[in-house]
Amino acid sequence: MSDISSIISRIQELPHYFKFKCRACAAEVRVYALQIHANCPQCGLKHRCRAYVEVDEEIQDVIDAVLVWAGKGASFAAFIQRREEILAGEKKEGKGSRAE
Numbered sequence: 001m002s003d004i005s006s007i008i009s010r011i012q013e014l015p016h017y018f019k020f021k022c023r024a025c026a027a028e029v030r031v032y033a034l035q036i037h038a039n040c041p042q043c044g045l046k047h048r049c050r051a052y053v054e055v056d057e058e059i060q061d062v063i064d065a066v067l068v069w070a071g072k073g074a075s076f077a078a079f080i081q082r083r084e085e086i087l088a089g090e091k092k093e094g095k096g097s098r099a100e
């Protein structure tokens with residue numbers, strides 16, 4: 001598998017949310033995979049999420065680069081439109097397939 005195929009697979013398999021236990025009160029904290037900080041819902045302790053979630057830095061960097069590249073205004077609207085086209089294609093063709 002090429003490096004880029006490996007990165008794509010790792011992104012496709014990435015869960016949207018992770019859970020971890022608060023180190024102060026042991027409450028379960030649920031965070032979005034790319035979230036950097038979260039407060040414990042029970043005791044309020046601020047956690048650095050990337051110390052807990054299992055998303056390697058390479059994947060975070062790729063996703064962050066795409067998010068920045070998406071731009072704003074008309075560029076971002078076109079980005080979202082393309083995303084919708086891809087998702088519509090995946091619905092018709094099955095998970096993991098491409099619209100093109």
Ligand SMILES: [Zn+2]
Nearest residue numbers: 022025040043
């Ligand atoms: Zn806590």
